[in-house]
Amino acid sequence: MLLTLTTNHKPATDLGYLLFKHPGKAQAFSTASGTAHVFYPRADEEECTAALLLEVDPIALVRGRKNDSFTLGQYVNDRPYAAGSMLAVALSSVFRSAMNGRCDQRPELADTPIPLRVRVPAVPCAGGPALAERLFAPLGWRVDARPVPLDPEFPEWGDSRYLDLRIEGELKLSDALKHLYVLLPVMDGAKHYWVGEDEIEKLLRAGDGWLSGHPERDLISLRYLAHRRGYQRTALDRLAELDGAEVEPVDVLPELEDKPEPLSATRRRAVIEALREVRAHRVLDLGCGGGALLRDLLADPTFTEIVGCDVSAGALDAAQRRLRLDQLPDRTRDRVVLRQSSVTYTDPALAGYDAAVLMEVVEHVDASRLPALERAVFGTANPRHVIVTTPNAEYNVLYPNLPPGKMRHTDHRFEWTRAQFHDWAQGVADRCGYTVRYAPVGLEDPVHGPSTQLAVFSRKEAA
Incomplete structure (x- = not known):
């Protein structure tokens, strides 16, 4: 799965400082899902593109595990190719400093909105282009979400559930990475790992400054937390405490969030x-x-x-x-x-x-x-x-x-x-x-x- 980040901020190669990754060399990083490669298809003063390519090891994903809900038929599934939670985790791991807003060489740059273009060619989206628009547009992104056909040679077969996602805007890089970290698994509607209470903290950290005011806050929190209504309620209450805002009530099955009625x-x-x-x-x-x-x-x-x-x-x-x-x-x-x-x-x-x-x-x-x-x-x-x-x-x-x-x-x-x-x-x-x-x-x-x-x-x- 692939994600590219492009800027034409001058000099564009400052993107390397922001990402803590030198444009002149390709690097590889080990993640729980496989190997993440970072390289720059283009790096000059006019335009710079950084690419994150996650090479998933499908055998390692299931080795030693039982009843993993995301492994459709254990080894036959779309997870190695679909940009969902595995890519989000790799993004936060490889670009952790950038996501936290650190830039030791250009500290002022980390706080500066710069023009950014992001492309993710294969995003599973349970909601189609309309959902992508609803998720990213309120955050200042211009959204171009194109359904990927099941087979270009047979258009009558229709579109798949995947999108070729292209978003463009002028934002701080740290904000852009946080948006992607949260919203990629939200679009997918699933996560590749067990969601526990610590996911609430992850959501609050990555959503700081933008989630509480997002018109799709309830949907984002519910999907990010794997439809655990109790966790969602806690997250929304915490957001209200942090922002001093009122939160609309969310229906929860009393005392049954973790063991819902069949x-x-x-x-x-x-x-x-x-x-x-x-x-x-x-x-x-x-x-x-x-x-x-x-x-x-x-x-x-x-x-x-x-x-x-x-x-x-x-x-x-x-x-x-x-x-x-x-x-x-x-x-x-x-x-x-x-x-x-x-x-x-x-x-x-x-x-x-x-x-x-x-x-x-x-x-x-x-x-x-x-x-x-x-x-x-x-x-x-x-x-x-x-x-x-x-x-x-x-x-x-x-x-x-x-x-x-x-x-x-x-x-x-x-x-x-x-x-x-x-x-x-x-x-x-x-x-x-x-x-x-x-x-x-x-x-x-x-x-x-x-x-x-x-x-x-x-x-x-x-x-």
Whole structure:
């Protein structure tokens, strides 16, 4: 991975003094990720360019380690080539004095804004050019972020998630290096090492003088701290103390920052809350699987009649075992029925219920069969309300173990972005006489939204 710094400040070779690296020789430095090379492709009085080339050793990255979340398939990943946290760490190590604002030979120069051009040809950016603009422009940079095509010879394949990042401005070199140190891993949305409490101090040191006033302060702190909400809260509180400013409240799961509730449990809770909101008592769980939601529904006497449907007889057997139907009191057992049925086939016996739930079901249906699902659920069954949850594909880039372009489950036929989900849901609502509203499930990323998206359909006469 490569980063270049260019100035035309006169004399331009003063850049060597600022970086503590002589323009006349190439140097190599050992880092935890591999070898960092510093050299000058051009060095004269008119213009000087310093290049930092990080040569990553992918074998050394995983040797002796277990369960490193960033190693996608251990040895098959983009980390040796993508300018993220490894390049940021090399930058701070190789140019530490410059980042701290030291320049022994030209002390006045360290405090002088100079014209700078920075280029990083391959930056993974979970948010695209718009995010790069939002991150760097408020700091005085002019941003030219160009998506890198998947293959220039096949433009129809579209763009990759990488940017050719070029920024230009007149800043102190120490500030420029701090911006890059913080924002490169923020763009990537991941780090190659375990994030502990000491990362808060690193963020505060590198963000001194600019982070507290940045309009994307919350996003930067959240991503830099690997989405650890407790750490983010601490960092923002510390910034407020240092600057004497008020900090907007950040939602944190109380006492669960380090051990958050599993998404599956959060999803079931969100579904049950939605059912209570629409005052449903007779509920269909379509595609009930092993019965996790059925168990939660059965625990709430509000739900007086519960029908669990699945096309798989094995899943229904698992649900029966999970619910321990043979051990339940008669009154409780009589509230639940298990039925073998497919969400794509009409079943008149399912008509007339208060609500139907499709929790993480639609993405398991072939796209060509979605009209059949629509007819069976919204047409024949026609419950007063339908609650649908499905993964948000935009959030996938935040899962460090999920390779780019892969879906969360091998049986998923597709995964929708928020816009795609809204388009499908609104189309169903318009055709079938429903209204629809949407809600996030779980914590929301400021750019990518929630991991799970939820829609509540209500028949127009019931809305």
